[in-house]
Amino acid sequence: MTRFLIQRFVQSLIILVLVSVIGFFVLNLAPGGPLSQFSLSPGMSQAELDRIAAQMGLDRPLPVQYLDWFGRLLGGDWGNSFRDGRPVLEVIGGHLPATLLLMGSSTLVSVVIGGWVGVLGAIRRYSVFDYLATIGAMIALSIPTFWFGLVAIYVFSLELGWLPAGNMYTIGDQSLSDYASHLVLPTLVLALVNVAIWSRYMRSSTLDVIGEDFVRTAQAKGLSDWRVLRDHVIRNALLPMITLAGLQLPTLLGGALVTETVFTWPGMGRLFLDSLGYNDYPVIMGILMFSAVLVLLGNLLADLLVAVVDPRIRIS
């Protein structure tokens, strides 16, 4: 098990380096590159720009610049926001909780609903329910998240007036129920795609387990259908879902960005879009790199968890 984990850890480190290379390349694509903070402001002469470029070390060869940039990244110096001069990591940190709350609540919803839809679809394979769930999932995966958000706002906020159309809380009223009511629509909208994904994977995972010998053994022992399902089928079918949760992280983060935009949710995605509008390159690059690191960590964590939970890996 330790060998497997060390292997995965080393692999993640290699991917992290490659991620940083891609990030550095993207950074240099920015109009003006790292110098844009100065070159965008009017009244800067070329001589002044050259001087600043030399000061910032931008006249050095690219590989040297890259190493310098990556080193500072590892050391926690991610630069300062063009907008308010605060350190990038601090700015991101301020918006992270809102995003994590949204991602967490919607993952909870999608795992519970998607998981059950998948299990029921598998044990009632080719039934009307299974068929509808399959088509429903395909359609859900084909609808843009933001469009579903717009329709949800139109129906539940504008027409019915049941739920707020945006923001995280009402100014002046920051009670728990106020937070909760603001959380409902974005959570459901973000969950839709993930319910579809989880139900598909849970269905095939359950189908794999149902055919296993230990399930037949459990049935032969005379356990009730429910006990077989709960203790033997679902528990084992959930194992691959841990890896899936890790793999789904980029999709979830991307979905959160779009959802936050529609619902003016003050999270990282909203910050990202605002920063794009202000050409705030350090924050843009910060969020891009931060989300990639988050994804790598998530995948590593998922592998670790599987190794701990799965006896087959634990023993070998």
Add this chain to the structure above:
Amino acid sequence: MTTSHSVVLVADPSPPRNRVVRRFLRHRLALFGVVTLLLLVLACVVGPWLLPYDQLSIDIRKRFAPPFTGLHFFGTDPLGRDLAARLLMAGRVSLMVGFSAMLVSVALGATVGLVAGYLRGWVGATLMRIVDAFLAFPSVFLVLVLAAFTEPSPLAITLIIAATSWMEIARIVEAETRSLRERDFVLAARLLGSSHLRIIGRELLPNAIGPIIVAATLTVAQAILLEAYISFLGYGIQPPLPSWGNMLNSAQQYLGSAPWLAIVPGIAIALAVTSFNFVGDGLRDALDARSEER
């Protein structure tokens, strides 16, 4: 080759073409997808000529006309432009971007997958780690940054979408190539003295074409969605050139007074993407020899 191999003839595992077609035709959702796509493409190509309105002709007196006002089948937008005309023009753009992005990403992904799967070793490992690195970025983030950093044009958007959606195909092709290269017909080709390039192009690629076609179909769906996302957020196709995504961008603020502005393009996107997904699903079942017994 140090070990001697006896050449064993293996039956061609790929099902005969007519059986594939028959299985595909049995897949009702896939048929629905094909028919919908044909109609959609036909409407987008021919439609703008048949409609009485030009997509750019402004008529302020008729702004915000609801659907089925006179000959405005889908109503009009805040400038009084015919929504149906705009929708079909936008369809041309969105479908074109989605399809072209698919072509580029299939070319890129298949090349990387074939090379990585055939060569294996450190070249293959490095290529696949690069794939992993690209997959670590949420694609919406990466596409948005690239789109914001470059001059937005349909070509640039297409390339950007392709640059962030080739990895899945690379993975599929790599896995397929890995298993194919151990097969006897590849060995036979090598014994005949075929070059690496010839083995990849003449032996491996034709045999991996099934999974590639399936992945390509699903990639079109993803590309259309991605274009919609970034255009909706304002960094994709720029008005006055309409796309399904940027039509939704401008519809957002009139959600309460003119909901059809958001509903109509949304349905178009959903219809197109669902259809591509259904077709991809049907192709997968039809090309997969294992699905025979079901």
